[in-house]
Amino acid sequence: MMDSETLLHELLSEVDVRINGSRPWDIHVHDPALYTHIWRDGLLGVGESYVEGHWDCDHLDAMVSRVLSGRVDARIQPQTLLKIGSRVVSTRLRDWLNPQRIARARKDVASHYDLGNDLYEAMLDSRMTYTCGYWRNARDLEEAQEHKLDLICRKLDLRPGMRVLDIGCGWASLMNYAAEHYGVRCDGLTLSREQAQLGQQRADAKGLPVRFILQDYREFQAEQCYDRVVSVGMFEHVGPGNYRTFFECVDRQLAKHGLFLLHTIGGAESTDRTNPWINKYIFPNGVIPSMAQIGQGIDGLFNLDDLHNFGPDYDKTLVAWYRNFDDHWPELAERYGERFYRMWRYYLLTCAGAFRCRSLNLWQIALTKVGAPLPVSVREA
C-alpha cells in the first residue's frame, strides 16, 4: 500500500498542483501530520488538517477546482481497515435510520443557522440572503441577490393578494421582498430560532404581511392551499429518503393551478451522502440531489415545466461571501476564534471551487400539478 505522502503527491501532480510549489493553487505543507490525517480519515482528514494549520493554499478555490476536475478526490480514501469497516456499517445504518428525521433536522439546522446572526450579517448582503445570487447583470453581491429575488418573483408570476409558502425561508429575504414589491402574503417555514426572530423583526419593522412558522415541512398543516410554493436552498437538507415526502407535502399545500419553484444545488450523480468534512463541520446530513432523485420524487405528482441552471453564479456568490467574511474578521475574531476562521474559509472556498469546475449545479426548477396550465412566466422571467 502506498504511503499517504506519495499518494497525495501523485494525485496532485495529475492535476498540476505541487506540494510547496509557488503558484497560487499550489499547497504548502507546514506539518507532515497532514499525511497521518489523510491515511486515517481520507477527505475528512484533509479538511481537519487544514483547520489545524498543517497546510495552506493561497487560492483554495482554484486548487479544489483542479482536484475535482481531474476527479482525483475520489481516490483519497481512509486507508485503515477500521475505517473501511465502519463505513460499511454506517451505510447499513443509514438504510435503517432516517438521518434527516424531524428531531435530528432541528438539531442540524440549529448547528449551522444559529451559529450567530453577527456572522451572517457580516458575510451576506443587506437582506441576508443565504443562497446563490443571480449575477447575469449584477455588479456586486447586493445586486446579485436582489436580482435573484426578483427573478424568483417574476418566475412565480406573483400578483397582489396571492398567498405564498416559503419552505426554509431563512431570514425572510424573499418573503419580505415579495411582500414589499409584489403585494403578496407570505408564510415561511424554518427550524432556526435565530432566523425566525431576526427575520420576523425585519418584516414587522416594515409592516409586511409575513409570518414565520417554526415547524418542519412534515409537521406543517396549512389552513388553506397556497397559490405559490417556493423553496430556496433548503432541499439540500431534505435527504433522498425524504424527497417523496417533501414533494407530497408541497402537493398538499399547493392550489390546483398553483406553481412551485424549487431552487436547489444539483449534482450530476445520485448519492445519499456528502463530502465527509462538510457533513461533519458545516451541513450535517446535507445531501445534494440528482435529477434522477428529483424525478423519482415528483413522479406522478408534478409536470416539470422549466429548469434553469446557473451554477457558475454560486462560485461568484461564495467568493463574495468569503471576501465579506474576511474583511469583517477583525470584528468576529474574538467571538469565533482562529480555528473557526480556517474552517469557514475552507468551507466557502472549497465549495466555490466545486461550482467553478461544474461538479455542482444550481437549479431553479418550476413544477406544476398535472393538468395545471404551463406557466409561461417562468421562461420569460
Place this chain on the structure above:
Amino acid sequence: MMDSETLLHELLSEVDVRINGSRPWDIHVHDPALYTHIWRDGLLGVGESYVEGHWDCDHLDAMVSRVLSGRVDARIQPQTLLKIGSRVVSTRLRDWLNPQRIARARKDVASHYDLGNDLYEAMLDSRMTYTCGYWRNARDLEEAQEHKLDLICRKLDLRPGMRVLDIGCGWASLMNYAAEHYGVRCDGLTLSREQAQLGQQRADAKGLPVRFILQDYREFQAEQCYDRVVSVGMFEHVGPGNYRTFFECVDRQLAKHGLFLLHTIGGAESTDRTNPWINKYIFPNGVIPSMAQIGQGIDGLFNLDDLHNFGPDYDKTLVAWYRNFDDHWPELAERYGERFYRMWRYYLLTCAGAFRCRSLNLWQIALTKVGAPLPVSVREA
C-alpha cells in the same frame, strides 16, 4: 360488473361529455358495437371502434382533453379475464425481451415513417419537420417549424465548421437548416429508407454537407467526436430499457466540451408502455419518458443545464397537421382509403387533446458532460 354502455356513460358524464349530445365535444354513437369493443379491448377498442365508424365526435381533440383532464381514461380497461391474463403475461414478457431491439426498431420505424412521402409532404411544412413547432412568435406552421429549427441552432450555439450528429434526423429539416444558415457539417442517423432517400436528395440539391447514415444509434461508430449532438423527436422510440444505452452512445460521440440537445415528449409519470391503440396502429413500441427515467439515464454522465417545456405548442402543431391532412385528403384518398383517414384523424386529434390538457409535455433538454462549461446560449436563445 357494470356493462360497458353504462360504464362509458358514467365516465363521460364525470367530464361533461354526453353520448349523442349536441356540443362539439359530445360523441355520437352510430353502432352499439362500440360497447363490445370497449368490453373486450378497453382503450384499444375505443380507437378501433372509431376507425370502424361506430362513433364520431366533431372535436375529438376537445373531447380527449376533457377525458384525460378528469383521468377517466385509466378506468376504461378490458373486462374479459382472458385480456387481463394476457396483460400479465405480456408485462412479464417485456421484462425478458427488449421491445426496441435493433431488428424490431427497424421494422417499427418503417411501419410509420415509410408510410408514404406524399402523405407527409401534404401534412407537414415545406421542410418536412415531423416534430413539435415553436409557436411563440409564429403565425403559421411554416413559421413555427422554422423558428423551432432556429431555436435549436441558437441553443446549440452552432459555429461554422462544427460537426453535428443528428440522431433520428427525419427528412433532414434540421440538418439542412443548420448547414445552410450556420455553416455546420451534419451526419444524421435514421432507420427510415424513405426519409434517407428524399432527405439526401433535398440536401444534395442545395449542395449542403449533410450525410445520411442508415444505422441504429447502437450500431453507429463515429470516426471522431462531434461538437454537438442533437436528437429531435426520436427518444420516444428508444424505450426505458435502452435509455442508459442511448445516453452512453451520446456520451461516446460527443466532444469533451460539447453540447447535447434532447427534444422529446415527456410524461409526468414513469411507464414502460403507451396507449394501446397508439402502440398498435401508430407508434409500435413507442414510450413517453418521465424525468425520473431520463434522470436515471444520464446519472453520472451528464449535467442537466436547461429544460424548456413548450408542450402546448404540440397541440397547435398537431391541429395544423390535421388541417393540412384534411385539406389534402382528396389527393391522398385513393392511395390510403377511408379507414386510414379515420385512423389518422384519431391519431392527430387525440394527441392534440393530450397536449392541450397537459397530460403530455414537450421538453428541450440541454446536457453537457460533467466538467464542461455551462452553455449560456441555451437559456438566452
